[in-house]
Ligand code: PLP
C-alpha cells in the first residue's frame with residue numbers, strides 16, 4: 425500500500441484530499457446504485473433546496489488502524505440511525521441503514537492508504553453528507569436527494585488535543601431554539617453558531633458553552649461537542665432537547681458506569697460549575713477535550729476546573745479506555761466497532 429507522505433503526528437483537523445468518495449442519488453422515489461468518484465466537486469442546480477432552504481445534514485465518524493493492523497470503524501450503526509433522525513427532522517429522505525453501512529465501508533476501503541498508522545494519534549474522519557438537489561423556489565422539501573461520503577485523515581479538533589482548553593459562556597447568542605433543530609446534525613445549526621464561536625475565539629476561548637435557549641439557566645451544548653463535568657464524583661451531563669445526542673457521550677457514560685462512576689443526565693445550572701473537579705467537551709472530532717477554565721463573559725467569573733492545567737483522573741481514564749476500545753486493545757464488550765475486512 426502506497427501511503428501518502430503525511431506528517432501523521434501533526435495532522436490538523438482539516439480537509440486533506442483523498443482518492444475517492446462515494447455517492448448515491450434518491451430519484452423517482454428510490455435510491456439508485458452507489459457511484460464512486462475521484463472528483464471532490466459536485467454539480468448542483470442553482471435552485472436546489474439545500475442551497476436556499478438549508479436542506480442539508482451530515483454525520484461524523486472515525487476509522488482507526490489498530491496495533492493488529494485491523495481497521496475499525498466506531499459506532500457506525502449509531503451514526504446511521506442519527507442520520508435518519510436528522511433527515512426526518514427536516515423532511516429529507518432517510519438513508520436506509522444497509523445503504524449507509526455499505527457506503528461507509530466502501531469509502532473507507534477505497535481510501536485505505538489514508539488511514540493513519542497505529543500510534544500516530546490520528547484517524548480517518550468519515551463525513552457522510554446529504555443534500556436536497558431538486559429545484560424549488562417555494563419553501564418545501566426536495567423530491568430528489570444526493571447522499572455522499574468523503575473521508576479525510578485528521579488530527580485533534582481542538583489544538584490542545586488531550587490537553588486543557590478554555591471555553592466561555594456568553595448569553596447574547598443562541599445556537600438553536602428551545603423546540604428547534606438542535607438535536608439534529610444539520611448545517612443550519614452550525615451556521616447559527618459561527619458568530620458566537622468567532623467571538624469566543626477572538627477572546628482566546630476555543631468554544632462557547634451555550635446555555636439552554638429558553639431560560640439561559642442550564643448548561644447546554646459545548647460548541648461542536650457535548651459537555652460533561654465530574655461533580656461530587658459523578659459524571660454529570662446536560663439533559664436537553666436542544667443538544668445533539670452525542671454518540672461519544674453515550675459511550676463515555678457507559679464506560680464511566682463500568683468504572684463504578686455514577687452517571688447523571690440532568691439539568692446543570694451554571695453555578696454548579698463551582699463544584700466541578702473535572703470537565704470536558706466530548707464528540708467524535710473532539711474525543712475528550714478536558715476543560716481548564718470556563719469564563720462567564722456576562723458575570724466576569726472564571727470557573728477554574730483544572731488549576732494545574734492537567735487532565736484529571738476521570739477524563740484520563742475515560743479517554744484511555746475509549747481509545748483502547750477503538751484501537752482493539754480493550755475488549756469491545758458492546759459491539760461498538762465494525763471491523764473492515
Ligand atoms: N454536538 C455537536 C453540535 C456536534 O457537532 C457533535 C459532533 O458530532 C457532537 C455534539 C458530538 O457528537 P458525536 O459524539 O456523536 O460525534
Ligand code: COI
Pocket residue numbers: 483484485648649707708709710
Ligand atoms: C464531529 O465531531 O464529528 C463533528 O461533526 C464536529 C464538527 C467538526 C462539526
